[in-house]
Amino acid sequence: MKKNPFLIIILILIQAQLLFAKEFEYEGYDWDKNRKITTLTPTEAKEQALLIKDKRAIEYVYNSKDELECYRLIHKIVRVNSDEAIEAYNKVYISMYDVLNIVDLKVRVITQAGKTIELNKENIKEVENLDNAGQYKIFAIEGAEKNCEIEYYYIIRTTASYFGRELFQSTYPSKGIDFELISPINLTFNTKSYNGLIEATREDTLGKKKQTLKLFAKDIPAFTKEEFAANNANKMYLRYKLAANGKTKLFRWSEAAQNIYSNVYYWENEKALKPIDKLLKTINISKAKTDEEKIILVENYIKNNIGINDEVEKEGYFIETILTKKYASKLGITRLLAGVFTKLGIKHQLVLTCDRSEEKFDPKFETFSVLDNYLFYFESVDKYIAPTEYQYRYPLVPFDWTYNNGLLIKPVIAGEMKTAVDVIKFIPATDYKTSFHNHNLDITFKPDMQSVNVKFKSSMAGHNAVYYQPYYSLISDEKKNRNEWANCETIGTRC
Numbered sequence: 001m002k003k004n005p006f007l008i009i010i011l012i013l014i015q016a017q018l019l020f021a022k023e024f025e026y027e028g029y030d031w032d033k034n035r036k037i038t039t040l041t042p043t044e045a046k047e048q049a050l051l052i053k054d055k056r057a058i059e060y061v062y063n064s065k066d067e068l069e070c071y072r073l074i075h076k077i078v079r080v081n082s083d084e085a086i087e088a089y090n091k092v093y094i095s096m097y098d099v100l101n102i103v104d105l106k107v108r109v110i111t112q113a114g115k116t117i118e119l120n121k122e123n124i125k126e127v128e129n130l131d132n133a134g135q136y137k138i139f140a141i142e143g144a145e146k147n148c149e150i151e152y153y154y155i156i157r158t159t160a161s162y163f164g165r166e167l168f169q170s171t172y173p174s175k176g177i178d179f180e181l182i183s184p185i186n187l188t189f190n191t192k193s194y195n196g197l198i199e200a201t202r203e204d205t206l207g208k209k210k211q212t213l214k215l216f217a218k219d220i221p222a223f224t225k226e227e228f229a230a231n232n233a234n235k236m237y238l239r240y241k242l243a244a245n246g247k248t249k250l251f252r253w254s255e256a257a258q259n260i261y262s263n264v265y266y267w268e269n270e271k272a273l274k275p276i277d278k279l280l281k282t283i284n285i286s287k288a289k290t291d292e293e294k295i296i297l298v299e300n301y302i303k304n305n306i307g308i309n310d311e312v313e314k315e316g317y318f319i320e321t322i323l324t325k326k327y328a329s330k331l332g333i334t335r336l337l338a339g340v341f342t343k344l345g346i347k348h349q350l351v352l353t354c355d356r357s358e359e360k361f362d363p364k365f366e367t368f369s370v371l372d373n374y375l376f377y378f379e380s381v382d383k384y385i386a387p388t389e390y391q392y393r394y395p396l397v398p399f400d401w402t403y404n405n406g407l408l409i410k411p412v413i414a415g416e417m418k419t420a421v422d423v424i425k426f427i428p429a430t431d432y433k434t435s436f437h438n439h440n441l442d443i444t445f446k447p448d449m450q451s452v453n454v455k456f457k458s459s460m461a462g463h464n465a466v467y468y469q470p471y472y473s474l475i476s477d478e479k480k481n482r483n484e485w486a487n488c489e490t491i492g493t494r495c
Helices: 005-020 083-089 253-264 274-282 291-305 319-325 330-344 477-481
Strands: 049-062 068-080 091-095 099-110 116-118 124-127 136-140 148-159 163-167 174-184 187-194 201-203 210-220 237-245 349-353 373-378 383-385 404-414 417-427 436-445 451-461 489-491
Touching: 049 083, 049 148, 068 083, 091 099, 091 148, 099 136, 174 187, 174 237, 187 210, 253 330, 253 349, 253 404, 253 417, 274 319, 274 330, 291 330, 291 383, 319 330, 330 373, 349 417
Parallel strands: 049 174
Antiparallel strands: 049 068, 068 148, 091 136, 099 116, 099 148, 124 136, 163 237, 174 210, 187 237, 201 210, 349 373, 349 404, 373 383, 404 417, 436 451, 451 489
16 A cells, blocks of 8 residues: 555644644743843832832643643742842742642842842752741742842642632832733633723633733832731732633622532531530520520630631531531531521521732622631621631621621522522621720829829720630639739839
8 A cells, every 4th residue: 555645744743743732831931041131210220129020821721631720920020229129039939839840940130240140949948837828939049139130930830720819019119010811712711900900801812722811011000008908908909710611600609609508508417406406405505595695605605615627627527526526627617606506596697708908809700719708697686706716706706807798698498499599798897986995094192202003994895805805704703803903003113
Protein backbone atom coordinates (compact mmCIF):
# COMPACT_ATOMS: atom_id res chain seq x y z
CA MET A 1 0.00 0.00 0.00
CA LYS A 2 1.36 3.37 -1.02
CA LYS A 3 1.62 5.93 1.79
CA ASN A 4 0.13 9.38 1.21
CA PRO A 5 2.89 11.93 1.98
CA PHE A 6 0.35 14.73 2.56
CA LEU A 7 -1.47 12.64 5.19
CA ILE A 8 1.82 11.92 6.97
CA ILE A 9 2.66 15.65 7.05
CA ILE A 10 -0.77 16.48 8.49
CA LEU A 11 -0.39 13.81 11.20
CA ILE A 12 3.07 15.14 12.10
CA LEU A 13 1.71 18.68 12.35
CA ILE A 14 -1.17 17.55 14.58
CA GLN A 15 1.22 15.64 16.85
CA ALA A 16 3.54 18.64 17.06
CA GLN A 17 0.61 20.91 17.91
CA LEU A 18 -0.49 18.55 20.66
CA LEU A 19 3.08 18.23 21.92
CA PHE A 20 3.63 21.97 22.19
CA ALA A 21 0.09 23.00 23.16
CA LYS A 22 -0.01 25.26 26.20
CA GLU A 23 -1.59 23.90 29.34
CA PHE A 24 -2.60 27.48 30.22
CA GLU A 25 -2.28 30.85 28.48
CA TYR A 26 0.57 32.20 30.63
CA GLU A 27 2.67 29.04 30.48
CA GLY A 28 6.25 30.11 29.72
CA TYR A 29 5.61 33.67 30.94
CA ASP A 30 8.75 35.70 31.65
CA TRP A 31 9.78 39.22 32.49
CA ASP A 32 11.73 41.59 30.25
CA LYS A 33 15.29 40.33 30.64
CA ASN A 34 16.81 43.64 29.47
CA ARG A 35 14.52 45.98 31.38
CA LYS A 36 16.06 49.21 32.65
CA ILE A 37 14.97 51.24 35.65
CA THR A 38 11.85 53.32 34.99
CA THR A 39 12.08 57.07 34.40
CA LEU A 40 9.67 58.83 36.77
CA THR A 41 8.03 62.22 36.53
CA PRO A 42 9.01 64.76 39.24
CA THR A 43 5.68 64.12 40.99
CA GLU A 44 6.15 60.33 40.94
CA ALA A 45 9.72 60.68 42.27
CA LYS A 46 8.33 62.40 45.39
CA GLU A 47 6.25 59.37 46.34
CA GLN A 48 7.69 57.14 49.05
CA ALA A 49 6.78 54.19 46.85
CA LEU A 50 5.11 53.72 43.49
CA LEU A 51 3.62 50.55 42.04
CA ILE A 52 4.83 50.64 38.44
CA LYS A 53 3.35 47.32 37.35
CA ASP A 54 0.49 45.33 38.87
CA LYS A 55 -0.41 42.46 36.55
CA ARG A 56 -2.65 39.61 37.72
CA ALA A 57 -4.14 36.73 35.77
CA ILE A 58 -6.39 33.88 36.87
CA GLU A 59 -7.07 30.98 34.52
CA TYR A 60 -9.35 28.01 35.13
CA VAL A 61 -8.42 24.82 33.26
CA TYR A 62 -9.49 21.17 33.21
CA ASN A 63 -6.67 18.78 34.09
CA SER A 64 -6.09 15.31 32.64
CA LYS A 65 -8.74 13.89 35.01
CA ASP A 66 -11.26 16.48 33.79
CA GLU A 67 -11.09 18.22 37.18
CA LEU A 68 -11.14 22.01 37.33
CA GLU A 69 -7.93 23.65 38.53
CA CYS A 70 -6.62 27.21 38.56
CA TYR A 71 -3.40 28.96 37.54
CA ARG A 72 -2.66 32.33 39.07
CA LEU A 73 -0.04 34.85 37.91
CA ILE A 74 1.12 37.81 40.02
CA HIS A 75 3.69 40.23 38.54
CA LYS A 76 4.64 43.44 40.35
CA ILE A 77 7.26 46.16 39.98
CA VAL A 78 7.63 48.59 42.88
CA ARG A 79 9.77 51.70 42.99
CA VAL A 80 10.93 52.32 46.57
CA ASN A 81 12.08 55.87 47.31
CA SER A 82 12.32 55.77 51.11
CA ASP A 83 13.43 53.57 54.01
CA GLU A 84 9.78 53.15 54.98
CA ALA A 85 8.94 51.80 51.54
CA ILE A 86 11.91 49.41 51.58
CA GLU A 87 10.68 48.11 54.94
CA ALA A 88 7.19 47.61 53.48
CA TYR A 89 8.38 45.69 50.40
CA ASN A 90 11.52 43.86 51.57
CA LYS A 91 9.61 40.58 51.90
CA VAL A 92 7.14 38.82 49.62
CA TYR A 93 4.55 36.45 51.04
CA ILE A 94 2.84 33.65 49.09
CA SER A 95 -0.09 31.96 50.80
CA MET A 96 0.04 28.20 50.22
CA TYR A 97 -3.66 27.75 50.97
CA ASP A 98 -5.04 25.33 48.35
CA VAL A 99 -1.77 25.61 46.37
CA LEU A 100 -0.83 22.42 44.53
CA ASN A 101 2.57 23.66 43.41
CA ILE A 102 4.60 26.78 42.53
CA VAL A 103 5.06 26.71 38.75
CA ASP A 104 7.54 29.61 38.53
CA LEU A 105 9.04 32.27 40.77
CA LYS A 106 11.48 35.07 40.01
CA VAL A 107 12.63 38.07 42.05
CA ARG A 108 15.14 40.80 41.28
CA VAL A 109 16.24 44.27 42.32
CA ILE A 110 17.32 46.88 39.76
CA THR A 111 19.33 49.70 41.33
CA GLN A 112 19.50 53.31 40.18
CA ALA A 113 22.97 52.54 38.81
CA GLY A 114 21.52 49.79 36.62
CA LYS A 115 22.81 46.84 38.66
CA THR A 116 20.53 43.77 38.72
CA ILE A 117 20.43 41.47 41.76
CA GLU A 118 18.39 38.27 41.38
CA LEU A 119 16.87 36.16 44.15
CA ASN A 120 18.87 33.40 45.73
CA LYS A 121 16.21 30.70 45.99
CA GLU A 122 17.84 29.40 49.17
CA ASN A 123 16.39 32.49 50.87
CA ILE A 124 12.85 31.17 50.42
CA LYS A 125 11.48 30.07 53.79
CA GLU A 126 8.42 28.08 54.71
CA VAL A 127 6.27 29.13 57.66
CA GLU A 128 3.78 26.50 58.80
CA ASN A 129 1.25 28.90 60.32
CA LEU A 130 1.92 32.61 59.83
CA ASP A 131 -0.10 34.62 62.38
CA ASN A 132 -2.75 31.87 62.37
CA ALA A 133 -3.29 32.46 58.63
CA GLY A 134 -1.95 29.09 57.47
CA GLN A 135 1.15 28.02 55.56
CA TYR A 136 3.19 30.64 53.67
CA LYS A 137 6.31 30.84 51.53
CA ILE A 138 8.33 33.94 52.37
CA PHE A 139 11.29 35.32 50.49
CA ALA A 140 13.44 38.25 51.52
CA ILE A 141 14.49 40.91 49.00
CA GLU A 142 18.26 41.37 49.01
CA GLY A 143 20.08 44.46 47.79
CA ALA A 144 17.15 46.88 48.05
CA GLU A 145 18.16 50.53 48.43
CA LYS A 146 16.53 53.91 47.97
CA ASN A 147 15.33 54.66 44.42
CA CYS A 148 15.67 51.06 43.31
CA GLU A 149 12.95 48.86 41.80
CA ILE A 150 11.82 45.58 43.32
CA GLU A 151 10.34 43.21 40.77
CA TYR A 152 8.86 39.79 41.26
CA TYR A 153 6.45 37.42 39.62
CA TYR A 154 5.17 33.99 40.47
CA ILE A 155 2.75 31.49 38.98
CA ILE A 156 0.97 29.05 41.26
CA ARG A 157 -1.31 26.12 40.48
CA THR A 158 -4.21 25.76 42.90
CA THR A 159 -7.46 23.95 43.44
CA ALA A 160 -10.40 25.78 41.87
CA SER A 161 -12.23 28.41 43.91
CA TYR A 162 -15.52 29.57 42.43
CA PHE A 163 -15.50 32.99 44.11
CA GLY A 164 -12.85 35.58 44.81
CA ARG A 165 -11.93 39.18 45.48
CA GLU A 166 -9.01 41.27 44.24
CA LEU A 167 -7.94 44.39 46.16
CA PHE A 168 -6.35 46.97 43.87
CA GLN A 169 -5.58 49.82 46.26
CA SER A 170 -2.85 50.13 48.88
CA THR A 171 -0.96 52.70 50.94
CA TYR A 172 1.00 53.76 47.86
CA PRO A 173 -0.22 54.88 44.40
CA SER A 174 -0.13 52.68 41.31
CA LYS A 175 0.55 53.66 37.69
CA GLY A 176 -2.02 51.10 36.62
CA ILE A 177 -3.50 47.64 36.96
CA ASP A 178 -3.88 44.80 34.46
CA PHE A 179 -6.27 42.00 35.47
CA GLU A 180 -7.41 39.04 33.40
CA LEU A 181 -9.71 36.11 34.16
CA ILE A 182 -9.76 33.22 31.68
CA SER A 183 -12.07 30.22 31.80
CA PRO A 184 -13.13 27.29 29.57
CA ILE A 185 -15.82 28.23 27.06
CA ASN A 186 -18.56 26.45 29.05
CA LEU A 187 -17.84 28.29 32.31
CA THR A 188 -19.08 31.88 32.54
CA PHE A 189 -17.68 34.10 35.28
CA ASN A 190 -19.17 37.45 36.30
CA THR A 191 -17.38 40.34 37.99
CA LYS A 192 -18.32 43.55 39.74
CA SER A 193 -16.14 46.49 40.75
CA TYR A 194 -16.50 48.65 43.87
CA ASN A 195 -15.47 52.04 45.24
CA GLY A 196 -14.78 53.76 41.93
CA LEU A 197 -12.93 50.93 40.16
CA ILE A 198 -13.94 50.57 36.50
CA GLU A 199 -15.77 47.40 35.44
CA ALA A 200 -14.06 44.46 33.72
CA THR A 201 -15.06 43.85 30.10
CA ARG A 202 -15.77 40.55 28.38
CA GLU A 203 -13.40 39.97 25.47
CA ASP A 204 -13.87 37.83 22.37
CA THR A 205 -13.34 34.16 23.12
CA LEU A 206 -9.82 32.83 22.54
CA GLY A 207 -10.29 30.58 19.52
CA LYS A 208 -13.83 29.86 20.75
CA LYS A 209 -12.36 27.59 23.41
CA LYS A 210 -12.08 30.09 26.26
CA GLN A 211 -13.82 33.11 27.78
CA THR A 212 -11.88 36.15 28.95
CA LEU A 213 -12.65 39.06 31.27
CA LYS A 214 -10.17 41.95 31.35
CA LEU A 215 -9.72 45.08 33.41
CA PHE A 216 -7.19 47.81 32.63
CA ALA A 217 -7.06 50.95 34.77
CA LYS A 218 -4.49 53.75 35.01
CA ASP A 219 -3.39 55.90 37.94
CA ILE A 220 -4.86 54.21 41.01
CA PRO A 221 -4.52 56.66 43.92
CA ALA A 222 -3.03 55.73 47.29
CA PHE A 223 -5.58 54.73 49.88
CA THR A 224 -5.69 56.99 52.93
CA LYS A 225 -6.37 54.93 56.04
CA GLU A 226 -8.86 56.37 58.50
CA GLU A 227 -9.06 55.36 62.14
CA PHE A 228 -12.26 53.46 63.04
CA ALA A 229 -13.28 53.29 59.35
CA ALA A 230 -13.97 50.13 57.33
CA ASN A 231 -10.71 50.57 55.43
CA ASN A 232 -10.53 47.31 53.47
CA ALA A 233 -14.19 47.57 52.50
CA ASN A 234 -13.59 51.10 51.19
CA LYS A 235 -10.65 50.25 48.93
CA MET A 236 -11.05 49.70 45.21
CA TYR A 237 -11.72 46.02 44.66
CA LEU A 238 -13.24 43.56 42.23
CA ARG A 239 -15.34 40.50 42.99
CA TYR A 240 -15.65 37.51 40.67
CA LYS A 241 -17.82 34.39 40.73
CA LEU A 242 -18.69 31.40 38.59
CA ALA A 243 -22.13 32.33 37.27
CA ALA A 244 -23.02 29.56 34.82
CA ASN A 245 -22.01 26.24 33.31
CA GLY A 246 -23.36 26.39 29.80
CA LYS A 247 -26.94 27.64 30.19
CA THR A 248 -27.25 26.46 33.80
CA LYS A 249 -27.01 29.34 36.26
CA LEU A 250 -24.92 28.63 39.35
CA PHE A 251 -24.44 29.87 42.91
CA ARG A 252 -27.58 31.95 43.33
CA TRP A 253 -29.06 33.14 46.62
CA SER A 254 -31.94 30.66 46.22
CA GLU A 255 -29.46 27.79 45.87
CA ALA A 256 -27.53 28.96 48.93
CA ALA A 257 -30.73 29.17 51.01
CA GLN A 258 -31.76 25.63 50.13
CA ASN A 259 -28.29 24.13 50.69
CA ILE A 260 -27.70 25.88 54.01
CA TYR A 261 -31.17 24.98 55.26
CA SER A 262 -30.55 21.32 54.35
CA ASN A 263 -27.17 21.29 56.13
CA VAL A 264 -28.40 22.93 59.33
CA TYR A 265 -31.88 21.47 59.65
CA TYR A 266 -31.19 17.97 58.38
CA TRP A 267 -32.05 15.63 61.26
CA GLU A 268 -30.56 12.23 60.46
CA ASN A 269 -33.66 10.33 61.64
CA GLU A 270 -36.69 10.76 63.88
CA LYS A 271 -34.54 10.18 66.99
CA ALA A 272 -31.92 12.77 66.02
CA LEU A 273 -33.35 15.42 68.38
CA LYS A 274 -33.94 12.92 71.23
CA PRO A 275 -30.66 13.82 73.07
CA ILE A 276 -31.92 17.43 73.30
CA ASP A 277 -34.64 16.32 75.77
CA LYS A 278 -31.96 15.40 78.32
CA LEU A 279 -30.15 18.69 77.66
CA LEU A 280 -33.31 20.71 78.35
CA LYS A 281 -33.81 18.90 81.66
CA THR A 282 -30.20 19.60 82.61
CA ILE A 283 -30.57 23.33 82.08
CA ASN A 284 -34.00 23.33 83.81
CA ILE A 285 -35.73 24.98 80.85
CA SER A 286 -39.11 24.82 82.62
CA LYS A 287 -38.13 27.77 84.82
CA ALA A 288 -37.93 29.99 81.72
CA LYS A 289 -41.40 31.30 80.82
CA THR A 290 -40.84 33.61 77.83
CA ASP A 291 -39.02 33.09 74.54
CA GLU A 292 -36.42 35.63 75.62
CA GLU A 293 -35.70 33.80 78.90
CA LYS A 294 -35.41 30.49 77.05
CA ILE A 295 -33.03 31.94 74.42
CA ILE A 296 -30.77 33.39 77.14
CA LEU A 297 -30.74 30.17 79.18
CA VAL A 298 -30.04 27.94 76.16
CA GLU A 299 -27.33 30.16 74.68
CA ASN A 300 -25.46 30.58 77.96
CA TYR A 301 -25.50 26.86 78.79
CA ILE A 302 -24.40 25.68 75.35
CA LYS A 303 -21.67 28.29 74.97
CA ASN A 304 -20.35 27.62 78.48
CA ASN A 305 -20.30 23.84 78.04
CA ILE A 306 -19.61 23.10 74.35
CA GLY A 307 -16.28 24.07 72.82
CA ILE A 308 -15.79 24.95 69.16
CA ASN A 309 -13.14 23.20 67.09
CA ASP A 310 -13.48 23.60 63.32
CA GLU A 311 -10.90 20.88 62.64
CA VAL A 312 -13.37 18.15 63.64
CA GLU A 313 -15.71 16.90 60.93
CA LYS A 314 -18.38 14.28 61.60
CA GLU A 315 -17.79 14.34 65.34
CA GLY A 316 -18.50 18.04 65.41
CA TYR A 317 -21.58 17.85 63.18
CA PHE A 318 -24.01 15.36 64.73
CA ILE A 319 -26.01 16.52 67.74
CA GLU A 320 -25.70 13.35 69.81
CA THR A 321 -21.92 13.25 69.34
CA ILE A 322 -21.60 16.96 70.16
CA LEU A 323 -23.45 16.53 73.46
CA THR A 324 -21.31 13.50 74.34
CA LYS A 325 -17.90 14.86 73.29
CA LYS A 326 -18.61 18.47 74.41
CA TYR A 327 -17.15 20.04 71.29
CA ALA A 328 -18.46 20.97 67.84
CA SER A 329 -17.54 22.61 64.56
CA LYS A 330 -19.03 26.03 63.82
CA LEU A 331 -21.67 24.38 61.67
CA GLY A 332 -22.24 21.80 64.40
CA ILE A 333 -22.85 24.36 67.18
CA THR A 334 -25.25 26.16 64.82
CA ARG A 335 -27.11 22.89 64.19
CA LEU A 336 -27.30 22.16 67.92
CA LEU A 337 -28.84 25.56 68.70
CA ALA A 338 -31.20 25.22 65.73
CA GLY A 339 -32.26 21.82 67.06
CA VAL A 340 -32.90 23.18 70.56
CA PHE A 341 -34.94 26.14 69.31
CA THR A 342 -36.89 23.81 67.01
CA LYS A 343 -37.59 21.44 69.90
CA LEU A 344 -38.77 24.36 72.08
CA GLY A 345 -41.00 25.71 69.33
CA ILE A 346 -39.19 29.06 69.32
CA LYS A 347 -39.62 30.63 65.89
CA HIS A 348 -36.24 31.59 64.50
CA GLN A 349 -34.51 32.14 61.18
CA LEU A 350 -30.91 31.62 60.17
CA VAL A 351 -29.09 34.64 58.69
CA LEU A 352 -25.67 34.66 57.03
CA THR A 353 -23.59 37.77 56.51
CA CYS A 354 -20.02 39.05 56.26
CA ASP A 355 -17.74 41.38 58.21
CA ARG A 356 -18.59 44.87 56.89
CA SER A 357 -15.14 46.15 57.86
CA GLU A 358 -13.68 43.82 55.20
CA GLU A 359 -16.28 43.92 52.42
CA LYS A 360 -19.83 44.90 51.66
CA PHE A 361 -22.71 42.44 51.38
CA ASP A 362 -24.06 43.32 47.94
CA PRO A 363 -27.55 41.83 47.39
CA LYS A 364 -27.19 42.34 43.61
CA PHE A 365 -24.02 40.26 43.27
CA GLU A 366 -24.78 36.69 44.30
CA THR A 367 -21.50 35.33 45.66
CA PHE A 368 -21.28 32.76 48.42
CA SER A 369 -17.99 34.32 49.59
CA VAL A 370 -19.96 36.78 51.76
CA LEU A 371 -21.84 33.99 53.58
CA ASP A 372 -19.23 33.73 56.32
CA ASN A 373 -20.97 34.35 59.63
CA TYR A 374 -24.01 32.68 61.20
CA LEU A 375 -26.72 34.56 63.09
CA PHE A 376 -30.11 33.51 64.45
CA TYR A 377 -32.95 36.02 64.21
CA PHE A 378 -35.92 35.81 66.60
CA GLU A 379 -38.89 37.69 65.24
CA SER A 380 -40.85 37.62 68.55
CA VAL A 381 -38.18 39.76 70.27
CA ASP A 382 -36.60 41.30 67.12
CA LYS A 383 -33.12 40.32 68.32
CA TYR A 384 -30.17 38.22 67.11
CA ILE A 385 -27.59 35.87 68.59
CA ALA A 386 -24.24 34.78 67.10
CA PRO A 387 -24.03 30.99 67.66
CA THR A 388 -20.30 30.65 66.94
CA GLU A 389 -19.03 33.62 68.99
CA TYR A 390 -18.44 32.59 72.61
CA GLN A 391 -18.05 36.08 74.11
CA TYR A 392 -21.20 37.52 72.53
CA ARG A 393 -24.42 36.79 74.39
CA TYR A 394 -28.03 37.78 73.75
CA PRO A 395 -28.79 40.38 72.48
CA LEU A 396 -25.27 41.31 71.36
CA VAL A 397 -23.59 40.12 68.16
CA PRO A 398 -20.29 41.35 66.65
CA PHE A 399 -20.82 44.98 65.63
CA ASP A 400 -19.02 44.41 62.31
CA TRP A 401 -21.75 41.93 61.39
CA THR A 402 -24.45 44.56 61.85
CA TYR A 403 -25.48 47.61 59.82
CA ASN A 404 -25.10 45.29 56.88
CA ASN A 405 -27.26 43.11 54.67
CA GLY A 406 -27.57 39.39 55.20
CA LEU A 407 -29.12 36.34 53.59
CA LEU A 408 -32.10 35.20 55.68
CA ILE A 409 -33.05 31.54 55.26
CA LYS A 410 -36.84 31.42 55.38
CA PRO A 411 -38.28 27.91 55.84
CA VAL A 412 -41.07 26.84 53.49
CA ILE A 413 -43.23 23.71 53.86
CA ALA A 414 -44.96 22.34 50.78
CA GLY A 415 -46.86 19.19 51.74
CA GLU A 416 -44.28 16.84 53.24
CA MET A 417 -41.34 18.67 51.66
CA LYS A 418 -39.37 21.16 53.75
CA THR A 419 -37.11 23.64 52.03
CA ALA A 420 -36.22 27.34 52.24
CA VAL A 421 -36.29 30.52 50.19
CA ASP A 422 -33.86 33.42 50.24
CA VAL A 423 -34.71 36.82 51.72
CA ILE A 424 -32.25 39.72 51.84
CA LYS A 425 -32.52 41.30 55.29
CA PHE A 426 -30.86 44.41 56.67
CA ILE A 427 -29.25 43.78 60.07
CA PRO A 428 -29.52 46.99 62.12
CA ALA A 429 -26.74 48.16 64.41
CA THR A 430 -27.20 47.88 68.16
CA ASP A 431 -28.50 51.07 69.78
CA TYR A 432 -25.44 53.06 70.85
CA LYS A 433 -27.06 53.81 74.23
CA THR A 434 -26.74 50.16 75.24
CA SER A 435 -22.92 50.31 75.14
CA PHE A 436 -20.98 52.41 77.64
CA HIS A 437 -18.02 52.41 80.01
CA ASN A 438 -18.53 54.89 82.84
CA HIS A 439 -16.22 55.94 85.68
CA ASN A 440 -17.79 57.42 88.82
CA LEU A 441 -15.40 58.99 91.32
CA ASP A 442 -16.29 60.30 94.79
CA ILE A 443 -13.30 62.30 96.00
CA THR A 444 -12.98 63.65 99.56
CA PHE A 445 -10.07 65.87 100.58
CA LYS A 446 -8.80 65.70 104.17
CA PRO A 447 -8.59 68.99 106.15
CA ASP A 448 -4.80 69.14 105.87
CA MET A 449 -5.07 68.76 102.09
CA GLN A 450 -2.19 66.29 102.22
CA SER A 451 -4.25 63.24 101.36
CA VAL A 452 -7.49 62.32 99.69
CA ASN A 453 -10.03 59.51 99.86
CA VAL A 454 -11.24 58.21 96.52
CA LYS A 455 -14.21 55.95 95.92
CA PHE A 456 -14.07 54.67 92.36
CA LYS A 457 -16.78 52.76 90.53
CA SER A 458 -16.40 51.49 86.98
CA SER A 459 -19.50 50.28 85.15
CA MET A 460 -19.80 48.99 81.61
CA ALA A 461 -22.35 47.36 79.36
CA GLY A 462 -22.96 46.34 75.76
CA HIS A 463 -19.97 46.01 73.44
CA ASN A 464 -17.67 47.51 76.08
CA ALA A 465 -18.43 44.61 78.41
CA VAL A 466 -18.51 41.86 75.81
CA TYR A 467 -15.24 40.25 76.95
CA TYR A 468 -16.35 40.16 80.60
CA GLN A 469 -20.01 39.23 80.31
CA PRO A 470 -19.61 35.49 79.47
CA TYR A 471 -17.40 34.92 82.50
CA TYR A 472 -19.48 36.90 84.98
CA SER A 473 -21.96 34.05 85.48
CA LEU A 474 -19.05 31.74 86.32
CA ILE A 475 -17.82 33.96 89.20
CA SER A 476 -19.01 33.12 92.72
CA ASP A 477 -21.39 35.53 94.48
CA GLU A 478 -18.70 36.22 97.08
CA LYS A 479 -16.26 37.45 94.46
CA LYS A 480 -18.96 39.41 92.63
CA ASN A 481 -19.71 41.38 95.80
CA ARG A 482 -16.12 41.92 96.88
CA ASN A 483 -15.25 45.61 96.74
CA GLU A 484 -11.50 45.96 96.84
CA TRP A 485 -11.41 49.62 95.82
CA ALA A 486 -13.94 51.18 98.15
CA ASN A 487 -11.38 52.67 100.51
CA CYS A 488 -8.49 53.34 98.21
CA GLU A 489 -6.59 56.29 99.74
CA THR A 490 -4.40 58.54 97.66
CA ILE A 491 -1.56 60.40 99.43
CA GLY A 492 0.24 62.90 97.23
CA THR A 493 0.73 61.06 93.96
CA ARG A 494 0.79 57.57 95.40
CA CYS A 495 -2.08 55.19 96.06
